[in-house]
Amino acid sequence: MKTSDIVVLDFGSQYTQLIARKLREQGFYTEILPFNAKLDDIKAKFPKGIILSGGPASVYADDAYFCDRGVFELGIPLLGICYGMQLLAHTYGANVRAANKKEYGKAELTIVKEHVLFKDTPTNQVAWMSHSDVVEELPNGFTALAVSEHSPFCVFGDDERKFYAMQFHPEVNHSEYGQILLKNFAKYICGCESTWNMGSFAKEQMKRIKEKVGDDKVLCAVSGGVDSSVVAALLAHCIKDNLIVVFVDNGLLRTNEREQVENTFKTRLGVDLITIDASELFLGRLAGVRDPETKRKIIGETFIEVFDMEAKKHTNVKYLAQGTLYTDIIESSVVGAGKTIKSHHNVGGLPDWMKFELIEPLKEIFKDEVRALGLELGLSRDLVFRHPFPGPGLAIRIMGEVNKPSLDLLRKADVILRDELKSTGWYDKTWQAFCVLLNVNSVGVMGDNRTYENAVCIRVVDATDGMTASFSRLPYDVLENISKRIINEVSGINRVVYDISSKPPATIEWE
Numbered sequence: 001m002k003t004s005d006i007v008v009l010d011f012g013s014q015y016t017q018l019i020a021r022k023l024r025e026q027g028f029y030t031e032i033l034p035f036n037a038k039l040d041d042i043k044a045k046f047p048k049g050i051i052l053s054g055g056p057a058s059v060y061a062d063d064a065y066f067c068d069r070g071v072f073e074l075g076i077p078l079l080g081i082c083y084g085m086q087l088l089a090h091t092y093g094a095n096v097r098a099a100n101k102k103e104y105g106k107a108e109l110t111i112v113k114e115h116v117l118f119k120d121t122p123t124n125q126v127a128w129m130s131h132s133d134v135v136e137e138l139p140n141g142f143t144a145l146a147v148s149e150h151s152p153f154c155v156f157g158d159d160e161r162k163f164y165a166m167q168f169h170p171e172v173n174h175s176e177y178g179q180i181l182l183k184n185f186a187k188y189i190c191g192c193e194s195t196w197n198m199g200s201f202a203k204e205q206m207k208r209i210k211e212k213v214g215d216d217k218v219l220c221a222v223s224g225g226v227d228s229s230v231v232a233a234l235l236a237h238c239i240k241d242n243l244i245v246v247f248v249d250n251g252l253l254r255t256n257e258r259e260q261v262e263n264t265f266k267t268r269l270g271v272d273l274i275t276i277d278a279s280e281l282f283l284g285r286l287a288g289v290r291d292p293e294t295k296r297k298i299i300g301e302t303f304i305e306v307f308d309m310e311a312k313k314h315t316n317v318k319y320l321a322q323g324t325l326y327t328d329i330i331e332s333s334v335v336g337a338g339k340t341i342k343s344h345h346n347v348g349g350l351p352d353w354m355k356f357e358l359i360e361p362l363k364e365i366f367k368d369e370v371r372a373l374g375l376e377l378g379l380s381r382d383l384v385f386r387h388p389f390p391g392p393g394l395a396i397r398i399m400g401e402v403n404k405p406s407l408d409l410l411r412k413a414d415v416i417l418r419d420e421l422k423s424t425g426w427y428d429k430t431w432q433a434f435c436v437l438l439n440v441n442s443v444g445v446m447g448d449n450r451t452y453e454n455a456v457c458i459r460v461v462d463a464t465d466g467m468t469a470s471f472s473r474l475p476y477d478v479l480e481n482i483s484k485r486i487i488n489e490v491s492g493i494n495r496v497v498y499d500i501s502s503k504p505p506a507t508i509e510w511e
């Protein structure tokens with residue numbers, strides 16, 4: 001059993017994952033659990049410290065989020081951040097109320113008591129606030145450690161219990177010394193050693209997988225993307241003889257994708273790949289379906305059916321390995337306090353009747369961490385830095401019904417977009433680029449003739465982990481060439497638009 005250095009309990013803050021990231025970057029293995037995780041599940045991680053994240057709720061409201069009270073009795077250090085701070089204060093008898101003035105953005109923090117929490121940081125430092133509630137008084141047993149203009153109890157602590165609280169967010173870059181403060185908590189207060197890195201992560205995961213699998217077999221579903229390829233590589237390193245690698249052609253792939261994936265696995269990774277052509281099955285099930293979540297659920301379920309059929313051809317296939325990332329889980333809302341944003345095919349889209357046990361070695365990490373792991377495992381840069389491509393494929397890039405003519409149209413436009421981005425060097429500078437078939441006709445004029453044809457939207461975004469994204473500032477001449485080529489070369493499309501929405505409030509994929 002892998003123990004965590006730090007467990008973060010997620011009360012729904014948009015920054016929760018950053019806390020884990022900032023600690024992992026400094027060598028402390030950190031995992032996130034939902035705020036209402038069972039005490040036994042928290043204890044099973046043997047954490048040396050627990051962080052209570054921020055969150056949108058108010059501790060005094062009817063719908064406040066509380067963790068198991070046993071968390072305060074584990075005898076291990078705690079750090080409450082923003083909502084986590086208010087929760088600590090409330091638990092130990094201090095009044096928390098709505099602030100007269102909400103405090104967002106930069107604040108000047110002044111340290112009022114020398115403390116190891118502030119080691120290697122100056123007395124005055126910029127901290128980043130985002131709160132509308134204030135702690136009115138110090139909770140029982142706590143001492144003020146730092147103040148800000150509007151928060152006399154900006155940082156407070158109790159050295160006896162090793163409980164600390166910060167009103168600001170040390171995990172965001174705008175908090176000048178935040179990363180050092182998190183390190184100080186992990187290293188000097190919790191006594192964690194900074195030994196974690198991608199190499200140790202890979203070794204630990206392989207050991208865990210080997211122990212879990214024993215003599216049973218694992219079916220590993222690959223899509224050709226980086227996540228599932230990294231999982232396949234991990235498994236190939238540790239349980240090669242018990243591994244069955246499967247690639248499903250669901251009819252929703254891009255031009256030449258199947259050939260590329262087969263080529264990568266067979267010739268470059270030396271893995272025996274079983275390709276299953278299930279395109280008719282998927283497209284048949286999707287016929288007439290327009291609702292995005294229904295599409296996602298059908299695709300998730302059909303994948304499992306196909307894996308099930310394949311598993312029956314072998315003996316002892318007990319496990320299904322998937323490249324699920326932390327991001328997939330958050331957006332399918334298994335972790336945290338939020339609502340489902342979209343059911344990722346490999347999380348919220350899984351049917352109840354599924355019998356496989358899951359192996360998901362990447363489910364606590366982010367795409368950029370997966371890429372680092374891929375390089376560590378010796379995968380090629382080409383594969384590791386491929387743009388993400390979602391499991392539901394082109395189905396969630398065609399608005400409304402998915403059918404062969406729409407798929408053909410979208411594939412033709414998409415190949416031009418990628419071609420142009422690669423030839424201009426923009427492919428490597430962006431996180432993801434694709435076309436969306438809007439299924440909206442508009443009037444055009446070509447060679448003196450009226451046209452009434454489909455419109456395509458180009459979506460190109462910059463991101464580091466896909467949790468947030470901004471539209472890429474592509475030069476107009478690059479956009480112009482893409483548009484010109486799509487309209488001239490793809491019969492049936494007479495208009496190209498560019499998506500200038502960021503995430504949030506939009507998402508990257510349209511469905």
Ligand code: XMP
Pocket residue numbers: 328331342343344345346388389390391392432466467503506507508509510
């Ligand atoms: P959104 O659209 O939620 O996407 O902003 C964030 C990232 O996740 C990818 N994505 C998926 N990947 N299965 C996947 O494997 C899915 O069901 C899925 N839905 C979205 C999306 O392409 C982007 O990179």
